[in-house]
Amino acid sequence: MKAIVVGGGIGGLAAAVSLRRVGWEVQVLERAAEFGEVGAGLGVMPNAVRALEWMGVADEARKLGTSRVSGGIKASDGRWLTHLPGVGQEKIIAMHRADLHGVLLRALPPEILFNNVEVTGVEELDADLVVAADGINSRLRAELLPDAPGPVYAGATAWRGVAPGPFDLEISQTFGPGGEAGVLPLADGRVCWYVSAVAPAGADLDPVELFGGWHEPIPTLMATTPEILRHDIHELPPLPTFVSGRVALLGDAAHAMVPYLGQGACMALEDAVTLAVCDGDLARYDALRRPRTQSVWRSSKTAGKFGIEMRSPIALALRSFALRALPPSVAVRGMTRFSSWEVPEKFTRTGRIHQ
Numbered sequence: 630m631k632a633i634v635v636g637g638g639i640g641g642l643a644a645a646v647s648l649r650r651v652g653w654e655v656q657v658l659e660r661a662a663e664f665g666e667v668g669a670g671l672g673v674m675p676n677a678v679r680a681l682e683w684m685g686v687a688d689e690a691r692k693l694g695t696s697r698v699s700g701g702i703k704a705s706d707g708r709w710l711t712h713l714p715g716v717g718q719e720k721i722i723a724m725h726r727a728d729l730h731g732v733l734l735r736a737l738p739p740e741i742l743f744n745n746v747e748v749t750g751v752e753e754l755d756a757d758l759v760v761a762a763d764g765i766n767s768r769l770r771a772e773l774l775p776d777a778p779g780p781v782y783a784g785a786t787a788w789r790g791v792a793p794g795p796f797d798l799e800i801s802q803t804f805g806p807g808g809e810a811g812v813l814p815l816a817d818g819r820v821c822w823y824v825s826a827v828a829p830a831g832a833d834l835d836p837v838e839l840f841g842g843w844h845e846p847i848p849t850l851m852a853t854t855p856e857i858l859r860h861d862i863h864e865l866p867p868l869p870t871f872v873s874g875r876v877a878l879l880g881d882a883a884h885a886m887v888p889y890l891g892q893g894a895c896m897a898l899e900d901a902v903t904l905a906v907c908d909g910d911l912a913r914y915d916a917l918r919r920p921r922t923q924s925v926w927r928s929s930k931t932a933g934k935f936g937i938e939m940r941s942p943i944a945l946a947l948r949s950f951a952l953r954a955l956p957p958s959v960a961v962r963g964m965t966r967f968s969s970w971e972v973p974e975k976f977t978r979t980g981r982i983h984q
C-alpha cells in the first residue's frame with residue numbers, strides 16, 4: 630500500500646514515520662526548498678511522548694530535550710501563583726521545534742523526501758492514501774471540503790524567539806492583563822520564549838513596549854534574542870469530517886487551534902500514530918480523531934478566556950487568588966487533562982486485534 634504525505638512539517642513527518650512502521654510505502658512532498666521548522670520551543674506533553682515512543686523516536690527526542698522540567702504560573706510582577714516540582718522526560722520533553730522536526734526527519738530515508746513540490750490537487754497523486762498535512766491554510770482541505778469555513782483570526786498575536794543564554798531557569802507561564810508570556814529553557818542553556826497579546830489582526834505593536842515592564846527574565850530574553858518572530862494566531866472552526874475518499878486530513882490542516890494548552894503539535898503526533906494504527910480504515914481514523922481534537926480545540930479556546938483574554942482587574946484578582954489557593958496539581962489541571970491519551974489498539978480490516 631502506498632501513501633503520499635503532502636506537507637513536511639511535524640505532522641507530515643510524523644505520519645510518514647508512523648505509516649512506514651506498519652509497512653506502508655511512503656513519499657513526502659514539501660513545497661519549501663528545504664525540510665525545516667521555524668518557531669521556538671514546545672513541550673511534548675505526556676500524550677505526545679507516548680506517540681513518539683510508538684514511533685520509536687522518543688529516546689532521540691529525550692537526548693535533545695530538557696531532562697527535568699519544573700515550573701509553574703506567575704503573575705506579571707514575577708510572583709509564583711502556582712509552582713510544581715520537576716517532572717522527568719518520561720512525562721514531558723521540553724524541546725526546540727526544529728529539534729523535534731529533526732528527530733522525525735532523521736527517522737526517514739532521504740529518498741522518500743521530495744522538496745520544491747507544491748501539490749495543487751488530489752487528482753495528481755497516485756497513491757492508495759493521501760495524507761493532507763499541509764497546514765492551517767491547507768489547499769487539499771479547500772478542495773475536498775469547499776463548504777467548510779477556512780481559518781479565522783483568533784484575536785491575539787504572538788512573538789516568539791530563542792535567547793542564546795546560557796540561562797538557568799524554570800518553565801513558566803505568566804498571566805497579565807490582556808497578555809501572557811512563556812519561558813521554556815532548553816537543555817543547552819538556550820531559552821525559548823513567547824509573549825502574546827490580545828490585539829486586532831496585523832496591529833502595529835512593539836512587544837518590548839507591551840512586555841518590557843513585566844518581570845525578569847522576560848525583558849532580558851527579548852533584548853538578547855537575535856531574531857523575534859511575529860505570528861498572528863488563527864484557528865480553524867471545527868470540520869464536519871477529517872476524511873474524504875482516500876484522503877485523510879492531519880495536524881493543523883484538520884484542527885488548527887489556539888496555542889493556550891500547548892497541544893497543537895502534540896495532536897498532530899497523536900493523529901499520525903492513530904492513522905497508522907487504523908491502517909487505511911479512514912472512517913475509524915475520523916471517529917477516533919475528530920471528537921478528541923475538537924474537544925482539545927474547545928478547551929484551548931476556553932483556556933484563552935481564562936488566560937490571555939482576561940482584562941478586568943476583579944477577574945484578574947480572582948484568578949490569582951484561585952491559582953494560589955488551589956493545590957498546584959489542581960491549578961494546572963486544565964493544562965494536563967488531555968495527557969492521559971494512549972495509542973489506540975491496532976485492528977486489522979477484519980476487526981481482529983494485531984498481536
Ligand SMILES: Cc1cc2nc3c(=O)[nH]c(=O)nc-3n(C[C@H](O)[C@H](O)[C@H](O)COP(=O)(O)OP(=O)(O)OC[C@H]3O[C@@H](n4cnc5c(N)ncnc54)[C@H](O)[C@@H]3O)c2cc1C
Binds near residue numbers: 661748768882888
Ligand atoms: C504561536 C504558536 C505557539 C504554539 N505553541 C505550541 C506548543 O507549545 N505546543 C504544541 O504542541 N503546539 C504548539 N503550536 C501549534 C503547532 O505549531 C502546530 O499545531 C504544528 O506545528 C502543526 O504542524 P503541521 O505539520 O500540521 O503543519 P505545518 O507545521 O504548518 O506544516 C505544513 C507543511 O506543509 C507544507 N505545505 C503547505 N502547502 C503545501 C502544498 N500545497 N504542497 C506541499 N507542501 C505544502 C508547508 O510548507 C509546511 O511545511 C503553536 C502554534 C502557534 C501559532
